[in-house]
Amino acid sequence: MTFIEEKWRQGFADATELHGRHVNPQMMQVLRIIGFDKKYVKAQGASLWDERGDEYLDFLAGYSVFNVGHNNEMLAATLRETLGSSWPNLVQMDAPPLSAKLAKELSDRDPTGRLQYAYFGSSGSEAVECALKFARAATGRPRLLSFEGGFHGLSMGALSLCGDESWQEGFGPFLPGCSTLPYGDLVALEKQLSRKDVAAIILEPIQGEGGVRELSQHQWNEIQKMCRKYGTLLILDEIQTGMGRTGEFFAFEHWNLEPDLVCLSKALTNGMVPCSVTLGTKKVFEAVFNRLDRCVVHSSTFSENNLAMAAALAVLDQLETRQLVARSAALGELVRMKLKAALKDFDLVKDVRGRGLMFAVEFGDPKSMKLKMAWSLVQKANKGLFGQMITMPLLTEQRILTQVAGHNLNVLKLSPPLVVNEAQLDRFVTSLTEVVKECHRFPGGLWDFGLGLAKRAILPASLSP
Numbered sequence: 467m468t469f470i471e472e473k474w475r476q477g478f479a480d481a482t483e484l485h486g487r488h489v490n491p492q493m494m495q496v497l498r499i500i501g502f503d504k505k506y507v508k509a510q511g512a513s514l515w516d517e518r519g520d521e522y523l524d525f526l527a528g529y530s531v532f533n534v535g536h537n538n539e540m541l542a543a544t545l546r547e548t549l550g551s552s553w554p555n556l557v558q559m560d561a562p563p564l565s566a567k568l569a570k571e572l573s574d575r576d577p578t579g580r581l582q583y584a585y586f587g588s589s590g591s592e593a594v595e596c597a598l599k600f601a602r603a604a605t606g607r608p609r610l611l612s613f614e615g616g617f618h619g620l621s622m623g624a625l626s627l628c629g630d631e632s633w634q635e636g637f638g639p640f641l642p643g644c645s646t647l648p649y650g651d652l653v654a655l656e657k658q659l660s661r662k663d664v665a666a667i668i669l670e671p672i673q674g675e676g677g678v679r680e681l682s683q684h685q686w687n688e689i690q691k692m693c694r695k696y697g698t699l700l701i702l703d704e705i706q707t708g709m710g711r712t713g714e715f716f717a718f719e720h721w722n723l724e725p726d727l728v729c730l731s732k733a734l735t736n737g738m739v740p741c742s743v744t745l746g747t748k749k750v751f752e753a754v755f756n757r758l759d760r761c762v763v764h765s766s767t768f769s770e771n772n773l774a775m776a777a778a779l780a781v782l783d784q785l786e787t788r789q790l791v792a793r794s795a796a797l798g799e800l801v802r803m804k805l806k807a808a809l810k811d812f813d814l815v816k817d818v819r820g821r822g823l824m825f826a827v828e829f830g831d832p833k834s835m836k837l838k839m840a841w842s843l844v845q846k847a848n849k850g851l852f853g854q855m856i857t858m859p860l861l862t863e864q865r866i867l868t869q870v871a872g873h874n875l876n877v878l879k880l881s882p883p884l885v886v887n888e889a890q891l892d893r894f895v896t897s898l899t900e901v902v903k904e905c906h907r908f909p910g911g912l913w914d915f916g917l918g919l920a921k922r923a924i925l926p927a928s929l930s931p
């Protein structure tokens with residue numbers, strides 16, 4: 467047995483106990499109570515396998531990480547080759563070839579031709595922190611805005627702009643100058659921007675945590691226009707929506723936007739190596755790195771490391787050679803059409819929406835008296851509980867891993883790897899329909915189970931970003 471095989475086996479045997487003792491005991495308890503305490507041993511493409519050999523569809527994909535599939539072979543081979551090379555890494559006082567190439571390839575994918583520069587980091591939050599700092603430096607202005615329901619990470623700057631207070635409890639005081647406006651409120655936005663002290667507004671093209679919701683073309687046009695008029699930079703957080711997830715390489719392409727800064731992470735390296743990038747215009751980057759003595763005024767030790775750069779280059783290649791972005795658009799359309807048809811007569815289903823393979827099913831107040839009573843009982847206990855009542859049987863009975871979006875939302879959020887096939891999507895539609903059908907039986911097993919959980923008051927509405 468190799469060194470790391472032995473460590474895997476030892477860790478596997480006691481994983482839950484060791485996590486409980488050394489990492490996060492509450493998380494282990496929650497996983498056990500909701501039946502998510504599976505022990506996975508293998509991952510490939512859009513699937514996971516547990517220790518009994520049972521296959522699960524992974525429609526969570528590490529929170530939208532595995533766009534080119536779990537354990538993508540070309541990506542793994544690229545990393546092995548990079549590790550096996552004798553190329554220098556993190557010399558710091560040089561111009562590394564792989565980051566040079568990656569910065570160019572990312573810039574080439576921007577249809578606006580404006581995002582010429584790249585700053586590489588190691589996490590989504592780090593990319594957001596970079597964008598916020600650069601916006602302040604480039605404009606000389608102090609204030610930063612976001613919209614309610616937005617999620618931009620949990621480091622201090624990103625958390626200060628989080629549009630969901632439940633992430634903020636206990637961590638204040640926050641960064642001064644940060645405000646969150648009602649979602650899509652153009653009047654409130656103009657009132658703030660017209661003060662001409664706002665450096666940037668940061669927005670997700672499609673809110674992930676906020677329930678897979680998007681603004682209209684009109685709203686985007688107005689936001690873009692106002693940003694230009696009042697000299698505020700537009701930062702788009704594409705950490706979840708980028709890399710082909712929504713059927714375009716950048717989601718902002720759906721609305722023809724011209725952002726000044728764009729953050730990518732997650733699928734950038736398909737989870738193989740931590741990595742993020744903040745793309746920005748020449749004007750912004752030149753304002754930050756504006757003198758010779760400020761040439762490293764924003765930097766990080768692991769930025770541009772060879773493994774991360776190699777992984778990102780391999781992901782770009784896979785997206786292109788396997789045409790995964792167009793595939794995401796086509797399969798997304800198809801699955802939503804099938805979902806709409808399968809779920810159209812169910813009282814509790816309110817909406818099926820999304821773009822590409824970032825999509826959602828929203829549940830809400832039913833019309834039938836019997837279900838209304840059950841719904842209000844569950845809502846009273848916990849506003850996001852119904853969504854969890856869907857994800858639990860989807861995993862334990864149908865073997866499909868999913869998540870609910872946000873806190874207090876009854877929105878099932880789906881983000882399968884872009885390599886998912888039509889048969890797997892069909893299996894998802896059939897399985898979800900089964901579970902939804904079960905939820906329309908009251909009194910019944912699922913409602914009893916949900917109310918039982920509520921009584922124990924343990925359920926977080928969302929475990930996830």
Ligand SMILES: Cc1ncc(COP(=O)(O)O)c(C=O)c1O
Pocket residue numbers: 529589590591592594617618619620670674703704705706731732931
């Ligand atoms: C839209 C968005 N922005 C930022 C982040 C933060 O990224 P990270 O968790 O890598 O710091 C996330 C993470 O889920 C995200 O979904």
